[in-house]
Amino acid sequence: METVDRDRVAEKLGELNFYWYPKISYRLETMFPRIDGFFINVQIRDKVDLVRHLEPLLGMMLLKKEVVLFLSKGSQSTLSDVFLMGSLWAESTLHTVIVFTNLRVFCIRTDRMGIPHKTFWSIYYSQIDEIVSTILGYTKICLKDGNNLWFSGFNKEAQQSMQCLVEEIGLEYRDKGFDPAVTQSQEQLCGHCFSVIPPNIYQCECCRATYWTPSEVGIRSFIFPSWGDIVMRHYALACAEFCGFLLLVLLTLIAFSEGKYFTGLAIFFIANLADAALSVQIATKGLHLKKIPKK
Known part of the structure; x- marks a missing residue:
């Protein structure tokens, strides 16, 4: 060229x-x-x-x-x-x-x-x-x-x-x-000192900075969908998921008001589980800084 x-x-x-x-x-x-x-x-x-x-x-x-x-x-x-x-x-x-x-x-x-x-x-x-x-x-x-x-x-x-x-x-x-x-x-x-971090390791040996594991991110997303994206610093996505979470809560409450308790809980559980799975998928694609060492 x-x-x-x-x-x-x-x-x-x-x-x-x-x-x-x-x-x-x-x-x-x-x-x-x-x-x-x-x-x-x-x-x-x-x-x-x-x-x-x-x-x-x-x-x-x-x-x-x-x-x-x-x-x-x-x-x-x-x-x-x-x-x-x-x-x-x-x-x-x-x-x-x-x-x-x-x-x-x-x-x-x-x-x-x-x-x-x-x-x-x-x-x-x-x-x-x-x-x-x-x-x-x-x-x-x-x-x-x-x-x-x-x-x-x-x-x-x-x-x-x-x-x-x-x-x-x-x-x-x-x-x-x-x-x-x-x-x-x-x-x-490493997102703090730029040293190499081997695969499946979530703490830098050089500076001791720590990173979120996919399971930690997934658990947080299951509890509250935006939480996993917040710890990964995907703030725009966290806002979008929060709006979706409010809609999910509304649908769950509507199901409860009609006496469909199992349906409401199933909707809530499946939606949060799907979000957690997506968050784990994202978390496996790179290291996300959790804590940097104190000076």
């Missing part, structure tokens, strides 16, 4: 009065592979806004001499996620920014505006077999351990950029024999 000259990109950004966080290095020619065309200024502004949301976090996460090559925002979900969780749940909880650096790839959960949460992962290029674009528009990242990451929302230009970077950096890795040891291809990172 052809890229533009770095100086031309810098000139274009200067024309639009965009300036960068000085502590982070960017490869502008891959960050903005196209600077001409219809609506390009809007696209550049959208990406710069996304970068500005992420820069405080990236300033803490990146190592010395680590350079940001490309980033884009999508949703880490598939048709099965939408079917099992519902479009509202999937769209509200699975927004993800993928960040390519010269060392690794970050997956960072965000809200719909791109403001980051405390849930993220890293992937070394040696752990990526290939990136595939499907006929339905999904982006599939095939990992060395056999797992596949599915994303929606990336346009063809972003998909091509990601494929080219994986080929370029992956080749450099192989030439240098750089293949760091990992616990899994997509490493979970």
Whole structure:
């Protein structure tokens, strides 16, 4: 894929009065592979806004001499996620920014505006077999351990950029024999100190930060549907579930008023159980910070 000259990109950004966080290095020619065309200024502004949301976090996460090559925002979900969780749940909880650096790839959960949460992962290029674009528009990242990451929302230009970077950096890795040891291809990172947390572990060994287990989230959602989403910091979804809970209480009371006690209790129990199952499904898709250590 052809890229533009770095100086031309810098000139274009200067024309639009965009300036960068000085502590982070960017490869502008891959960050903005196209600077001409219809609506390009809007696209550049959208990406710069996304970068500005992420820069405080990236300033803490990146190592010395680590350079940001490309980033884009999508949703880490598939048709099965939408079917099992519902479009509202999937769209509200699975927004993800993928960040390519010269060392690794970050997956960072965000809200719909791109403001980051405390849930993220890293992937070394040696752990990526290939990136595939499907006929339905999904982006599939095939990992060395056999797992596949599915994303929606990336346009063809972003998909091509990601494929080219994986080929370029992956080749450099192989030439240098750089293949760091990992616990899994997509490493979970601590939301407090950014250390690696192995699978099925809910306390960081480095800083002692703790995370909600799926069962803890599920029990809370069963008791009160919004509770599970609150502890996972999905506040918009918690508000929607609270409205649904009020409707559920109303239906239960109506059933009680008609003497249908078993029906009322069954409706209440089944609805809360279904919500708890959905919350567990969401909780298994990433670590959610519970408590950080005292200084």
